[in-house]
Amino acid sequence: DTGVSQDPRHKITKRGQNVTFRCDPISEHNRLYWYRQTLGQGPEFLTYFQNEAQLEKSRLLSDRFSAERPKGSFSTLEIQRTEQGDSAMYLCASSPAGATGELFFGEGSRLTVL
Amino acid sequence: GENVEQHPSTLSVQEGDSAVIKCTYSDSASNYFPWYKQELGKRPQLIIDIRSNVGEKKDQRIAVTLNKTAKHFSLHITETQPEDSAVYFCAASSPGSQGNLIFGKGTKLSVKP
Numbered sequence: 001d002t003g004v005s006q007d008p009r010h011k012i013t014k015r016g017q018n019v020t021f022r023c024d025p026i027s028e029h030n031r032l033y034w035y036r037q038t039l040g041q042g043p044e045f046l047t048y049f050q051n052e053a054q055l056e057k058s059r060l061l062s063d064r065f066s067a068e069r070p071k072g073s074f075s076t077l078e079i080q081r082t083e084q085g086d087s088a089m090y091l092c093a094s095s096p097a098g099a100t101g102e103l104f105f106g107e108g109s110r111l112t113v114l
Numbered sequence: 115g116e117n118v119e120q121h122p123s124t125l126s127v128q129e130g131d132s133a134v135i136k137c138t139y140s141d142s143a144s145n146y147f148p149w150y151k152q153e154l155g156k157r158p159q160l161i162i163d164i165r166s167n168v169g170e171k172k173d174q175r176i177a178v179t180l181n182k183t184a185k186h187f188s189l190h191i192t193e194t195q196p197e198d199s200a201v202y203f204c205a206a207s208s209p210g211s212q213g214n215l216i217f218g219k220g221t222k223l224s225v226k227p
Contacts, residue, residue, distance in 0.1 A: 042217030
């Protein structure tokens, strides 16, 4: 296990379609985060899991967004009825339990909505 | 909630000069302040962090200072090299945030050879 992996790396879709991204965290990490990053901005927090429990969701996460981590390992982020404003890089990060520390980011999944 | 402001948005220096990036935060309860470096098309990676119980931390050419009273912290890079060119993000986290980081908007550092 060399790090956090995300799939797909790039996704182009038409407005109104649904898309799903997958994140595989570092295996011993029980915390998993989803962030969104647009050009020229810092990562914006979307949601957070501790094991399989989704403990926090940002106000940025509209009803069209849903995230799961069913077995406390990999996670999926689904966007329904995509809009052009959803175009962004979706970053996944993981960290071990305990005191706040380093987040290990994946390379991200870039979404382009036409 | 927490808000992190970062300045400048762009910074250009000559190789060998020092670079300083400054951030302010709003939540006095925040106690963890990392700095991430993001090269073009790459993932953000932690370069240094500081907790609220210390005022300064150094790692080779990079250092971070924290002023809790003023609620600001800074990144200092000395003897800059072309490979330091990247976007740098500061972030803050509070005890109740479960490790969630609030990021600044980033500083694009260009080091000219």
